[in-house]
Amino acid sequence: MAPDSLRPESLTHSPVDLPALRAWRLDRLREELKARDYAGALLYDPINVRYACDARNMAVWCLHNAVRYVFVPTEGPLVLFDFHNCGHLSAGNEVIAEVRPAIAWHYFAAAERGAELAGRWAAEIAGLVACHGGGNRRLAVDKCDFRGIDALRAQGVAVCDGQEVLERARRLKGPQEIACLRASVAVCAEAMGAMRAALTPGMSENELWSILNQVNAARGGEWIETRLLAAGGRSNPWFHECGEGIIEAGDMVSFDSDMIGPHGYCADVSRAFLCGDGRPRDEQRRLYRLAAEQIHFNMDLLRPGLGYRELAERAWKLPASCQANRYSVVVHGVGLCDEYPSVVYLQDYDAAGYDGVFEAGMAVCVESYIGEEGGHEGVKLEQQVLITETGVELLSTFPLEEALLGREI
Known part of the structure; x- marks a missing residue:
C-alpha cells in the first residue's frame, strides 16, 4: 500500500x-x-x-x-x-x-x-x-x-x-479538466512507484507492465492505450511491446504509461529504470542523461505564442547517432488521450508537419527517446506539463532516476 x-x-x-x-x-x-x-x-x-x-x-x-x-x-x-x-x-x-x-x-x-x-x-x-x-x-x-x-x-x-x-x-483545458489530469498523473505516479519497487531480475516484462494496469484499475482508472515496455536489447529500437521476455540484472527497462486514468483523462509519462542493485554502466548513464537533457531543454522553450514549427526549429538537437531511431514527435497534446497538436522533428516537417501556436491552457507531453542506431539499449523519458501564461507547470510527479543521472543519493 x-x-x-x-x-x-x-x-x-x-x-x-x-x-x-x-x-x-x-x-x-x-x-x-x-x-x-x-x-x-x-x-x-x-x-x-x-x-x-x-x-x-x-x-x-x-x-x-x-x-x-x-x-x-x-x-x-x-x-x-x-x-x-x-x-x-x-x-x-x-x-x-x-x-x-x-x-x-x-x-x-x-x-x-x-x-x-x-x-x-x-x-x-x-x-x-x-x-x-x-x-x-x-x-x-x-x-x-x-x-x-x-x-x-x-x-x-x-x-x-x-x-x-x-x-x-x-486543445484548451478548463480548471476541472486540469484537476482530472492531476488525479490521473497521481495514480500514474503511484503505479510507477509500485513498478519500481517490484522490479527484480527474473520477472517478465508482462509481469512488470501488469502492475501499471492493476494500480490504475484499483484507483478508478479505465484502460492502458499501449503495451510499450521493453527491457535490455529490446528497448532499442523503440516500440517493442512487452512480452514474456525475462528482465535480467543490469537491464535498462523503458516504458510509456499511456494510461487512461480517473474520469477518462490520460497520464502519458515515460520512465526508464535499471533492474537490480548494481551500478549503472557508463553507457546507460550517458543515454539517460541525453534523454533528460532533451526533455528539460524543450520544456524550457514552451510558452504561449510559440509556434509549432518554431519549436521544431529551436528544439534540442539529437546526436547524429540517434537520428535514425528518433521518436515520432517532439511534443504532443494530451487530455482524454493523445491529442492535438503533434509537433514532429524538423526533418519530418515536409512530410508530416503543420503549424500552429501554443496557448495557455494546453496540456502537452514533452518526449524523448535516445537509442543509437545499432546500439544495445534505449531510454524513453516523457514529462506531462501544463502551458501557463508564463511558461510551463510540471504535472507529472514521478522523479527521474538519480543514479542514472549520476547523482547517487
Missing part, C-alpha cells in the same frame, strides 16, 4: 466538480460548432462522446463496434443514443436531455440488413438536424463508414469533419 503522501487523493489539488466539467466541455464544443456554422455534431468515437456529455459505457468495445453515439446540436437539447437497455446509465447527467436506443448497422449487428438499418438511422439523425438546425443542414461527424455517409447525404445532410471540431475544442 502506498504511503498517504503518494495516494492520488493527496496529490490531487481539488476534487472534480463534474457538472462544471461537463458544462465547460460542452461550451467549448459548441463554440467550435458555431465558428464553423454547423448545425451540430454526430459523435461515435467513445472519447469524443465522453468529452461531449461525460457518458461512459464499454468504451474500448465501442471503439470497434458502432453501437453508441451522441447528437449535439449547436443550439438545443443533447440526445445520447445508447446501447441496448443502457438508458439508465446516464441517469442524473444534467447535460443529456434524452436517451434513445441506438440503431446499429455495422455488419456484426446487421449483416445483410445493413443498408436498411443505415437508412433508418440516417432518417432519425436528419430529423434531429431539421428540428434543431434552423434550416442549417451542415453536420460535423467524427467517425462513420461510407454507408452511413451516403445515407446521410441522401437525407440532404451535408457531412463535415467532426474530428477537427473536437480536437480544436479539446
